[in-house]
Amino acid sequence: MFHELHTRSAFSFLSSGSMPQMLIGRAAALGIPSVALLDRDTVAGAVRFHFEAKEHGIKPIIGAEITMDDGTLLPLVPMNLKGYRNLSRLITTVKLRHKKGEHFATRKDIEQHSADLLCFTGGVDGFMASSIRNGCGQADLAWLNYVFERRLYVELQRHYLRSEEDINLRLLGLAHKLHVPVFASNGAYYADEADRELFDVFTCIKNHCTIYNAGKLLSQNSERYLKSEKQMRTLFEDHPDAIDRTSEIAARVDFSMDELSYNFPDYKVPPGETTDSVLRAKAIERSVERYRHCPWPLRSQVMSRLEKEFRVIEMKQLGGYFLMVSDILDFCRDHKILSQGRGSAANSVVCYALGITAVEPIANKLLFERFLSETYEQYPDIDIDLPSGDDREKVIQHVYNKYGMRGAGMTANVICYRGKSALREVGKTFGFDDEMLGQLSKINSHYETFRDEELNRRLKEKGFDPADSFKLQKFSEMYSRILDYPRHLGQHSGGMVVSLDRLDGIVPIEPA
Incomplete structure (x- = not known):
């Protein structure tokens, strides 16, 4: 069987002519059992790709092309969850070190994050093709072989280009000399031949030119589409083993986006205490003040309602979450920053007691179950309204200072055409x-x-x-x-993510 192990989607931003869903749709029509998405320095399209592949019964393989310091690309694919975290942290490291859009990885970066990653030599824009043209092919392939041990593969691509075939012949010679296995890929930049036109439009937009003066920037032909096993076997009839090896490589990948899970951050508590005990004590103490001037019939219901909510919060292990939100609101009050929790959180007496919300739930007959219940599987939603400008920035920096620059991040928006x-x-x-x-x-x-x-x-x-x-x-x-094609990533006006472990182990972080 042939498995396509190197494709790009529109989430490479102006470097592909197809959305991730289109690549999967084409693969399903061709009967390709697994496809690898290797967008440039990002995994922004991975979730869409993953869910679309699952729907079609195709194995999704997630990786990325990493931009090196000479502008070439090094394709990397995680073998397991550890490998994915290394890839995510590699992308984070190189992007946070540079201005937006000017990032690149050094050899040291690759060496430090290489564990549990497969490495491919790539196509004509790859690291090895450039090394061969510069006369450093053997030395650089030996370096990759040393760094990735038995996880390096020489990649052959054929698009009926004489210069590309010259690179292939040299790669085959080096692979034989250094005992590196070889596989075949079409290095697909788009799903169908017709998508080449859109790819050329994106190329012109990226390079600020017209289709009339783009010259050699445009594609030389329309061969970089997703091809069937029959087409690939015909293309590589002199190297059938290169087609067969794609099955071996796909089998080595034992990672799924389903393995990524979010955990609420730890909230530090005194020795001998738990987040549940601290939340209980804080909510009870503050409820006394919040309900001090309320009539007794209302005050008499507070403890029973608090106990009911504590039981569900403890069962869901959400004590740290409530304390974290309370901490942000406390910071706002201490610094005289206007803030207010809203949404279904107003149904919670715990939230009211902590000062997160301003609406008293018992007198207003608000049901806690609309906010959180034993059978409610999703996380509770507590929105906090903050003013724009400097005050909002102070709160954001407080979260960064408390949870670390790699434990928190502003949410990104995909800006589309x-x-x-x-x-x-x-x-x-x-x-x-x-x-x-x-x-x-x-x-x-x-x-x-x-x-x-x-x-x-x-x-x-x-x-x-x-x-x-x-x-x-x-x-x-x-x-x-x-x-509706993605143009670039932007910053959400207020959404922020905080994680128990380093956030860059779940998703790459980059400058706004």
Whole structure:
């Protein structure tokens, strides 16, 4: 069986022509049993890829192409959970050390994070191809072989390019000399041949040029699509073992995204205490003050309601979570920062007693079970509203100081192409001038996005009839296809994640 062990998705940001789901859909149609997603310096598309693969009965393999200090790429694939954590921490290390978009890994970085990772030599943009062109092929393959021991594989790709075949011949010679096993891949940048056009549009956007002056930046052909086993065996009929070895490599990967789990951070408590005992004491003590001026019929119900909530909180092991949220609100009060918990947390007397929420639940007949119950499997949601600006930043820095720069992080947003941004960027790729771009951008409002036939109708209304111009037809097509594709990662305005273990063992962390 052939397993495709090297693909890229649109989450390589302007370096692929297909979404992760499209790669899986194509693999399912071809009967490929497992596919590896190796996006550039990120695992941002891994979750979508993972769930789509599971739905189609395909084994998802997650890895990444790591940018080296010479601009080349080194593909790495985790064999197990430890390997994934090493990969995530490697990406974090190189990104936090540099300005956004200027990161690279050194050989020392690779050596320090190599445990339980498989390493591939990659394609023409890979580390080894560059080493061969620079006359350092044997020395660099020997270095990789030393670092990764029996976890290094020489990768062969064939896209009917003479220069690529020259690299393959040299790689085969070095592999034989150093006893490194060889496998075949198509290094897919997109799912179908037709996606090559969109890939070229992204290439132009990334390099700030048009399709007319991009020259050799554009793809030389349309061969970097996901191919069937029959196609790959024909392509590598002189090396059938390279196809067969993909099964061996896929079998070595024993990691699934399902293994990643989130744990609430530890809340430090005095010796002899537990988070449950500290939460109980703090909530009871503060409830006395919160209910001091309430009538007795209400006060008489407080302890029984607290005990009921304590029992569920202890059963769910959420004592540390409540204390952590309470700590953030205490920090806000101590520093006179306006803050307020909201949402279903208002149904909890514990939250009210701790000062997390302002609405008294008993008198207002609010059900605790709407917030947290024995049968409720999801984590409780306690939202905290904070003012923007310096006050919010003080709270964020307090969380970083308490839980560490690698134990907490702001949530990232995937910024996708929408109407106006897509119109302008695709328009620039087709060489439209500023005046025309301005007219085109008026087709979409901030609230509506048009595509396909509706877009063509509106273009015609503006005096740009796609029926009269092949250029406008392709513009309309590429614009419609690029919508909702990821453009880059942005920072969420307020979401923050705090973890028990180092957060960079679950997901890479990078500068905003």
